[in-house]
Amino acid sequence: MGTIGESTRQAFALLFGGDAGLWEIIGISFKVSLSAIAIAAPVALLIAFLLAYGRFPGRRVLIAVFNTLLSFPAVVVGLTFYIVLSRQGPLGDLHLLFTQSAMVIGQIALALPILVAMGHAALQGTDRRAWETARTLGAGRMRAAFTLMREARFGLLGALLAGFGRIIAEVGASMMLGGNILHYTRNIPTAIALETSKGEFAQGIALGLVLLIMAFILNGLLQVVQGKGRPVG
Amino acid sequence: MTLLRFEQVEKTFGRRRILDAVSIDLEAGGCQLLCGENGAGKSTLLRILAGMERPDDAAIAIGSLRLGWRAAKKQLLARCIYLHQQPYMFEGSVRYNLNYPLRGSRADRSIRIQEALSWSGLSAIADQDVHQLSGGERQRLALARAWLRQPKIMLLDEPTANMDLHCRQRTVELLRVLKAEGVCLVVASHDPLHFADVADRTLDLVEGKLLERSSAYADLPEKVTPIDRFARILG
Numbered sequence: 485m486g487t488i489g490e491s492t493r494q495a496f497a498l499l500f501g502g503d504a505g506l507w508e509i510i511g512i513s514f515k516v517s518l519s520a521i522a523i524a525a526p527v528a529l530l531i532a533f534l535l536a537y538g539r540f541p542g543r544r545v546l547i548a549v550f551n552t553l554l555s556f557p558a559v560v561v562g563l564t565f566y567i568v569l570s571r572q573g574p575l576g577d578l579h580l581l582f583t584q585s586a587m588v589i590g591q592i593a594l595a596l597p598i599l600v601a602m603g604h605a606a607l608q609g610t611d612r613r614a615w616e617t618a619r620t621l622g623a624g625r626m627r628a629a630f631t632l633m634r635e636a637r638f639g640l641l642g643a644l645l646a647g648f649g650r651i652i653a654e655v656g657a658s659m660m661l662g663g664n665i666l667h668y669t670r671n672i673p674t675a676i677a678l679e680t681s682k683g684e685f686a687q688g689i690a691l692g693l694v695l696l697i698m699a700f701i702l703n704g705l706l707q708v709v710q711g712k713g714r715p716v717g
Numbered sequence: 718m719t720l721l722r723f724e725q726v727e728k729t730f731g732r733r734r735i736l737d738a739v740s741i742d743l744e745a746g747g748c749q750l751l752c753g754e755n756g757a758g759k760s761t762l763l764r765i766l767a768g769m770e771r772p773d774d775a776a777i778a779i780g781s782l783r784l785g786w787r788a789a790k791k792q793l794l795a796r797c798i799y800l801h802q803q804p805y806m807f808e809g810s811v812r813y814n815l816n817y818p819l820r821g822s823r824a825d826r827s828i829r830i831q832e833a834l835s836w837s838g839l840s841a842i843a844d845q846d847v848h849q850l851s852g853g854e855r856q857r858l859a860l861a862r863a864w865l866r867q868p869k870i871m872l873l874d875e876p877t878a879n880m881d882l883h884c885r886q887r888t889v890e891l892l893r894v895l896k897a898e899g900v901c902l903v904v905a906s907h908d909p910l911h912f913a914d915v916a917d918r919t920l921d922l923v924e925g926k927l928l929e930r931s932s933a934y935a936d937l938p939e940k941v942t943p944i945d946r947f948a949r950i951l952g
Binding site: 620622 | 797801805807808818
């Protein structure tokens, strides 16, 4: 009990005392995860839009595939890309394994199904008349698509927040693809795993607190954002 | 002047033939009233005319040009405006919705929006959120938004459905102005009496066939519902 209390006190001291090592880990986490979301979001939005409004063979199968990928374990994603990026793998020549780029790739793969599935649900929920009204008022396909995204913006923002929440806290893919290298690929979840295995709980608790606070903020934002999405008749 | 000619339009949903060899000409400044029961195919015909729904078969002429569906669709979308029975309003203010069809500089758009606001009598609620509008105000906003696009053809699906007498009269008045400006109107409605003094001809859609009606509705008394009577008492 004393150990937990002491570790928590040290954790707060590290967090609010401006510990450089701790904040570096937090910075790497945010840099990697924000990069992954920034790359995945436009692709996912396009796929979500095509799934919601396109009519092509195999559409339902694709929806089922993305919904299935939602429950794909992070460690399996890590393993898959480890094989692809390892020296003997098809992309081994790129020398990406154990780099932040490899972590970004893994996190894109994890975020994409969430963004597509939630984005598809948000766009599917928009009124069909929105598309028709935009088109009849002279909007081209591209502008009409952006109009629809604007109408579904609260749902789409919810998808972005949920996707970010998943990848910043995942440990499996980051550990396998980044290698947990200090000052380079060590992020919040991999650092927690390492510190805990060493019996150094203070930094683990401090980083855990960061994740908890962030999860709380993201969920709060999600509540506010989704509460604003009112249907327009 | 004939703007648009559709001949032998066919449309089937499942086993049900909705439109059976329907032909229709649209003239500049004309107003045609399209009547029929619920599910008769009025909306489907309007959507085909607007380029939003592909017919199973049709011969389409725009001006003197005969076009296939792909080419015609582009032209129809550029020339026609289709107004849903319950017009869709984009999230935002009245002004935001009026800005949507406009191009050009900010100053030009602002002038055009002011014109549309006074044209439709919506100046007082220009900055109001569309969620707060009544059914009649939404319909007028939809008409003003369409008017800003300067369409040659306007296709209206039940534009006065569920409106009280006062709102209906204001909407019909706006249609009269549009007609006077040379816009070709096609109005689908259950109740032709509301549009008797705007419409040039009345067409009935019966079992997929489009039939011209000859009786003069202007001579008939307007149907007054209990809601209308109540509205009149209130002034």
